[in-house]
Amino acid sequence: MKMSNLSMLALSVFSLCHTSVLYADDGKLLATGAVTTIEGTSGGGIVPWATLASYAEEGEWGVTVNANFADVEDFQLGVQSINFNYDNRIELSVAQQRLGLNTIGGDLQQDIYGLKLRLYGDLVYGTAPQVAFGIQHKRNKTYALPEAVGARDDSGTDYYVSAAKAWLAGPFDRTWVANYTLRATKANQLGLLGFGGDVNDDYDLVSEASVGMFINRQWLVGAEYRQKPDNLGFAKEYDWRDVFVGWFPNKSVAVVLAYVDLKSIAGLPDQTGAYVSVQVSF
Numbered sequence: 001m002k003m004s005n006l007s008m009l010a011l012s013v014f015s016l017c018h019t020s021v022l023y024a025d026d027g028k029l030l031a032t033g034a035v036t037t038i039e040g041t042s043g044g045g046i047v048p049w050a051t052l053a054s055y056a057e058e059g060e061w062g063v064t065v066n067a068n069f070a071d072v073e074d075f076q077l078g079v080q081s082i083n084f085n086y087d088n089r090i091e092l093s094v095a096q097q098r099l100g101l102n103t104i105g106g107d108l109q110q111d112i113y114g115l116k117l118r119l120y121g122d123l124v125y126g127t128a129p130q131v132a133f134g135i136q137h138k139r140n141k142t143y144a145l146p147e148a149v150g151a152r153d154d155s156g157t158d159y160y161v162s163a164a165k166a167w168l169a170g171p172f173d174r175t176w177v178a179n180y181t182l183r184a185t186k187a188n189q190l191g192l193l194g195f196g197g198d199v200n201d202d203y204d205l206v207s208e209a210s211v212g213m214f215i216n217r218q219w220l221v222g223a224e225y226r227q228k229p230d231n232l233g234f235a236k237e238y239d240w241r242d243v244f245v246g247w248f249p250n251k252s253v254a255v256v257l258a259y260v261d262l263k264s265i266a267g268l269p270d271q272t273g274a275y276v277s278v279q280v281s282f
Helices: 005-017 144-148
Strands: 061-072 075-086 089-100 107-120 128-138 153-168 176-185 204-214 218-227 240-247 253-261 272-281
Touching: none
Parallel strands: none
Antiparallel strands: 061 075, 061 272, 075 089, 089 107, 107 128, 128 153, 153 176, 176 204, 204 218, 218 240, 240 253, 253 272
8 A cells, every 4th residue: 555645754754853862852741732633733633722743842843743533424534644843932734634425425635734833921831821823724635526515715724823721730639721722714614625605705713712621640631612614505514512532641642532523514414423633742
């Protein structure tokens, strides 16, 4: 079986990280790099956070590779991605998405190129939240179907600002983390159904939020909510939500399991099911 370009790049990065002296060290607390979203950036499952991928600190490089898979009633989403974090200041990411159309056959695909800058604050220390600005440029690779249902463009760019904070001694004597993201977007179903539409072709401002509680140092439980734009006349686009469990056995591996509720997609109702994410950090 042939490997994708992203998979070959990940193997190359793995080799480079083992020969470099400036890679992520042991200074940052476990799980402070969060996990990798379905769009390739550091965060939860469906919401980008103000966190930066890996455990890189000042003067260090960090790299994560990730695979996500979601299986709902009529669709299967597979994502593979790679993140680079330098100086605990800038994150670069590349993700490839493939949405399998179980009911009608075929698939939808897109590539996502991400940039995130930490503006100020710290996730753990001090009173101010960590704040980051992010850009996600998305290129749909299977535009015939999105165009047929009313999409206006095969590519688009999302802009977002995120604020995140962790409380080490929160309610119930547990560590808590919360994140709020405000996004400007034209994307239909993340961009898998193109950008803009016959109903609306302007940017929408949408809110996204996550909250989680650490049961202990290695286990995190929480929930997320993501608003969505509604640009296409053929089918209403609904907000997404999930509840998740994250496992951080060490600073090299993170695993997330979730129950996702995507409501209706492309007119097909009851899109609920399971989500799994596996991340390896260097």
